[in-house]
Amino acid sequence: MIGRTFLSFLVAAAIALHSCLAFGIPTGIYRISLSKNEVLSVQDTRVGIPAVLMHPRSTSDPFLQEWLVESRADGTAVIRNCHSRHYLSPRNPKQQQNHDMVIQNQEEFTWRLIRREGRVLIERPSLYPGEAPSVVGLAPLFIQPPHVDVQEWKHGDRYQEWNFEPMVESRRRTSWFGRQWRRTSGYPLCEI
Numbered sequence: 001m002i003g004r005t006f007l008s009f010l011v012a013a014a015i016a017l018h019s020c021l022a023f024g025i026p027t028g029i030y031r032i033s034l035s036k037n038e039v040l041s042v043q044d045t046r047v048g049i050p051a052v053l054m055h056p057r058s059t060s061d062p063f064l065q066e067w068l069v070e071s072r073a074d075g076t077a078v079i080r081n082c083h084s085r086h087y088l089s090p091r092n093p094k095q096q097q098n099h100d101m102v103i104q105n106q107e108e109f110t111w112r113l114i115r116r117e118g119r120v121l122i123e124r125p126s127l128y129p130g131e132a133p134s135v136v137g138l139a140p141l142f143i144q145p146p147h148v149d150v151q152e153w154k155h156g157d158r159y160q161e162w163n164f165e166p167m168v169e170s171r172r173r174t175s176w177f178g179r180q181w182r183r184t185s186g187y188p189l190c191e192i
Contacts, residue, residue: 024113025120027071029082029167031056034138034159040148041065042104045084048091051102052145053138066167069113076110076125090150096127100150102136111136119161124150135160 032040038053041064056065063083070078079088081104089109090100112123122136132152137160139149153160 024071024075024077024115025069025164027069030067030069031065031165031167032067032079033163033165034161035163038146039065040067040162041145042081042084042086043145045081045086046104047086047106048103051088051104051148053148054145058145069164071113072110075112077113078108078110079122090124094127096124096131096134098134098150098152099139101139102148102150113164116161120164121153121160122162123153136162 033056034053037055039056041052041054041058042049043052043054043064045064054065061083064081066082067088068080068082070080072078080086081088084104086104086106087108088111089103089105089107091103092100093105093107093109110125112125114121114123124134124136126133134150135153136148137151137157139147139151141147151160
């Protein structure tokens, strides 16, 4: 009897691990980047500010480059900036359009995170059946710092494939409401 229960537990754990590794990433705090020198960031905490790519040391506030990823059981995730607490979202979340700028927004937006050969595609879920997949990538604008937008997926385009680097947590505590918080000395808390 115990062997059968343990076996069913192992099968359930293997399925959960496979779905986490194949379709998304675990909930946690990440630095999201295209390369070592191109980190997803925002320049300040206001709503509507576009997401940009910056050097890791180009900001005085490292929390502008740290993102809380809240993964869900259905393979989707919500991405929120640790400093501003605003969500990563297309500028027009209710319309599907090519090269829609990615901004920080007060309203939650759900992305699909898809692992591909060690990298992650941040896919915008389709609004209509049969639409071509749209993913977050480097915008084709000649401005500094480079912006990111939602664009049609192109197989093998390295400017659409992201690295999610987990941030080392220095200290965790649990609030009265059961939420976990993270503090890096001298910086605000980021809820997980």
